[in-house]
Amino acid sequence: MYLLRIFLWLSCVSASASELPSIEKIETFATNYHLNLNIHTQTSSLSGSATITVKNQGTTPTRVIPLRLYRLLSVVDITSEAGKSLNYTQGIVSNIDDSLFQSNYIKLSLSEALQPDQQTTFTVNYSGHIKGYVETGMAYIKDDITPLFSIIRMDAYAYPLITVPDDRVNRASRFWQKLYNYTANIEVDSGLVVANGGILLGVTETDQGRKVYSYKNQKPSWRMDFMVAPYTVTKGHGFKLFTLPGNKYATDYMEKAKQTITLYESWFGQRQSTGEFSFIEIPKGFGAQADVTAIIQDSEGFVEVTRLYHELSHLWDPRSNESYSPRWNEGKATFLEYLTDSRLNKRVSLSSHMTNVLKRAKNQFVKQPKYLTTAFEEYGKAGLNAYSVGALFFALLHHELGEERFNHLLRTFYAAHVKSGASTGDFILALRDLKDPNIDWILSRWVNSHRFTLDILDATNFENFITLSIRSSKI
Template identity: 20%
Template sequence: MLKIRLLFCLATVVLQQAVAQEYRWQQRAEYVMDIRLDVNTHRVNGTQKLTYYNNSKDTLAKVYYHLYFNAFQPGSMMDVRSRNIMDPDPRVTDRISKLREDEIGYQHIQSLKQDGKNVSYIINGTVLEVTLAKALVPGGKTVFDMTFESQVPVQIRRSGRNNKEGISYSMTQWYPKMAEYDFQGWHAYQYVAREFHGVWGDFDVKITLDPSFMVAGTGKLQNADKIGYGYEKAGTTVKRPEGNLTWHFIAKNVHDFAWAADPEYEHEKLQVPGGPELHYFYQPGAKTTEVWKKMMEYGVRHFEFMNKTFGQYPYDTYSIIQGGDGGMEYPMCTLITGERTFGSLVGVMAHEAAHSWYQGVLASNESLYPWVDEGFTDFAANESMAFMFNETDPHKGSYGGYFSLVKSGLQEPASQHSDHYSTNRAYGTAAYNMGTVFLHQLKYIIGEEQFYHGMRRYYNAWKFRHPEPEDFIRIMEKVSGLQLAWYLNYWISTTKRIDYNVKAVVAAGDETMVTLERVGEFPMPVDLLVTYKDGSKEMYYVPLNETLGNKPVEDKTVQRYDLQAWPWVNPTYTLRIKRRAADVASVEIDPSLRLADIDRKNNKIDMAQAMKPYQDPTK
């Protein structure tokens, strides 16, 4: 009987593990690429061997690749969208429509085989659709061998050649990239300028080009002793071969590979204590050298803060590279424009490097959930900047951006695909500002200590796993003991607004009655601070019935009274204060200002206003 029980328990554990793995399976891609860049024609010739693992329960008859460079052609979806959207990105506008043949981007597939057999394929804009020679069964793997030729476009958006600061090559979204397939199906989106999603895997990349160019990018350089340029260990004698140089990078367990090249780069390194080696690449000059050198130590401090606050960065290196058209994140590196003021340079560095946590390592589908990608990153970067520069209100700008969008009438639900917002303003505010406010307001709901514990637990539980928003909420429910699905739904899937009002403060003998009103349609728990004329304070906490619990006391220096929950269907709530109205100086909703209340003018009553005798509102 004991043996049977042990076998049953073992079978149960195996079954549970199998169910868990089946529920959250992930595809895997291993790239080996050998490419040559001609710096005179701006063309790339390359070979790609891609080993693709089908860890799904589905048999795949087709696969899809992204061909991002094809977006930089007149008449592309990116071109048409940019020329027709209400508020076009000033970096794009109609520039694509004016590109000449030698300025456009393209990716031509010269040959493609699956396990040695030719396959048929169709190119539709920025998507390559491949019909397999042999269907890929669950648990199987297959090898795709490809040769391709690309032309690097004039730099317009993220990727390209000769950006406005004179960086020769910003090579992002530059190779035929396997689209992600998961429990939702294929994510083979056309590229219209916004977000990306990729398959976890390994990259082994060799880049050959003119020896005068320095290369920076994803991964760790394998042949530093033959390359030099500051990559070599101190005291190493560099033995460069004659002719073009081949740079060999390897990156393990990442979902993309980016690089940049320029003959004028300066390369400097700093070590983060207990963290990665930071590499800085910039063009020295009057607009860069001083601010870049000053910024470098802040990069170290930023990584120390992020490691301590949100979880440990898992790779050995990280590169901050001058390039691109603003700031854009990639695994193990970022490309940022470098001719900035010191504050701007540190700010963009902090934001893009924070993406290493909330895109590089967690890798949620940023096309579907840009607010998780940009919002979580912006929140973390704001917190880090506040730490480094002693700022007291780091998220004020995010709240202001959200309030401004609400007033404009352009707000759209943050739940939609990033490409389909009607305006760039609505997209940007939803992704950056609303994502940030979502987290800061979550502090208000569950308490600050539980919040940071939850952020670290989320990172450690879901790194390298493409989490969904519901996975984040479930972690926060576990650490807080509160139900939070209602909050995710209201904030992300609707445009309902938070607006609470201190409707009345009235005398009732030796007590005071306070009536609160929910003016907006978005229900929330309420922190109500009562300040007395003698300087003492009391907090009255009104939980929302949807949370099924109370958050812990946050400020132990102020007495808190936990009241009955406020049912979300009730427009008003009346509470009793056991002190005379004459003793009260003020009553204020949300003194911490974390509640995204669209009209804060009615959140506080000073007792200089006239008092009224109490009347029971139910009679």
């Protein structure tokens, strides 16, 4: 455990923490990033800079911009667009709501107040190490810098993020809805490849024989992810695939991806995204993520192809407009991965898949009784996992609506909210707008109460769960 170092401020700092007001509301957000990073695999370190353009999107002037970096990354200097050093403080602090989660908390003090709708640009020069956040319970954040694999991503605060060590404030700001553009120059040892979901602008070589990969985003984003490894790059079908040494499934994976996207487009309509789509392999246990231009998948996902189906289905999720995670999205993706597997591979029936999901849901109820007293709509606020329970909910909708109406519901919902974003409430409203008594019955048990848990507990298999859940069995 690292010692709490709240008051170890750099000697160059002229403002102390006590002179800066506490931040209870974030209204200034990034509109553009430019990263210049050197990845030093031999010393497991990185150094470089992040030039950030921010805009005051609030209604009052601000002079303080909060930033956070990984706990082992230190700011060397922060300069204005004109190159003048700016005042700031930095120190290692624990999150207010999670004492195990530590970060380097920086408060940048602007020389002049930033007025509403005004922008300013500054550069954060920083360096240090990244060693993950496994001890906090987030086991997938194993982030490190090594000759075999390095990852630079938001999850480990590998670049400055405008947030505070209080998730209550961060959630209220909905920072994930604040999209920005980015460019990046990532310097690595010769023989290593930098993977990213953006557009590769070029690769140049330094006088020392190192490689610099230059990327820019394809579409505005709320996160940046850069993976460094001795990747093999395969292209085809409008996709780009980055695979780690020893991967024997690249060709099959690309073909499965093509099949899946073709199937989903027939179900849910065309994705509103252009450009080359990237699939990026990362080692086992590092998690999986998807955005509009890339899927990051761990090695097991190349063998367990249902993971591909799951992540690709997220491409038809509208952006979340909620302060809490819209857990029903994961339930939908879980149902679709098994529905897709039963259609494309036909090795395991949807019924068998969903019976296994039913068993997993029951086990969750035993391990965490909070599930038994929480309406499905409240899972995000309650911090509950809805992969299994949510999959049963969408399987029930699919059964009651039939495939054609089910697909039409998801297609029209995506088209209506792809630009504006959506909330769980928006999706529930779309279900109510169907004016279907059978769907209203389901909502009365899942959204307004937790009575659906009785159906899950009593069911012996998936078919029995459907029989217990539908309206005709209750009247």
